[in-house]
Amino acid sequence: MQRGGERPRLSLASLDFLGSDAQLRAQAEYALRESDDRRQLSVDSGQDPSGSIAVFVDEDGQVEEVTVEPAWRDQVGVRGFAGALFEAYHAALRAVVEASALRQLRQGLGTASGATPDPVDTSADDLDEQLWLRRTWQTLQEIDADLRQLARRPACPAERDLTSPSGCLTLHLRGGSVVAITGDIRLIAALDAGRLRSEAQAFFRAHALARSQPRS
Secondary structure, three states: OOOOOOOOOOOOOOHHHOOOHHHHHHHHHHHHHHHHHHHOOOOEEEEOOOOOEEEEEOOOOOEEEEEEOOOHHHHOHHHHHHHHHHHHHHHHHHHHHHHHHHHHHHHHHHHHHOOOOOHHHOOOOOOOHHHHHHHHHHHHHHHHHHHHHHHOOOOOOOOEEEEOOOOOEEEEEEOOEEEEEEEOHHHHHOOOHHHHHHHHHHHHHHHHHHHHOOOO
16 A cells, blocks of 8 residues: 655644634634545555654554654664654644644534534634634643653563564564564665565564454
């Protein structure tokens, strides 16, 4: 499945960019437009800081695809590959949190006006301005709190491990959540970008399957 380049994404988790009420409205509407563009693909994505690894997830946080750049060795190195993969996965989960909050914001806009208008075309005359601003700020604060909680997830011992087919990568799970990804440096060094992509996708598929099965 081929993906295009990741679109620039406004992060509503940082509240520092917000200024006047007019700027708040403009930023929120821009974020909703970007969200609409991403929803056409039905996926969100995250990358490691170097941009070498990207993880694409659906709205439930299930991994649909992993991409690895051919120059990954120069960017993250053999020792850093597993950590970079976890960073990309974590970034994708943050994107899901933001997308969910934006959907709530869109629903709030529709409720406030008594209809389901296009947020981009909604003017101050159509809504109670103060109500809109209150709900927008509340949503932004909720996004910020969710992302901070995600970032503060404590390091916990894993309850279960899933290993990729070659054994080069290991997914560490606790309570069904991924708490770490580690790798065998010797095995990682022997694989190219395509093989590493396949290895990562294999254990993410195994993780999705494990989550879908009821516990006995």
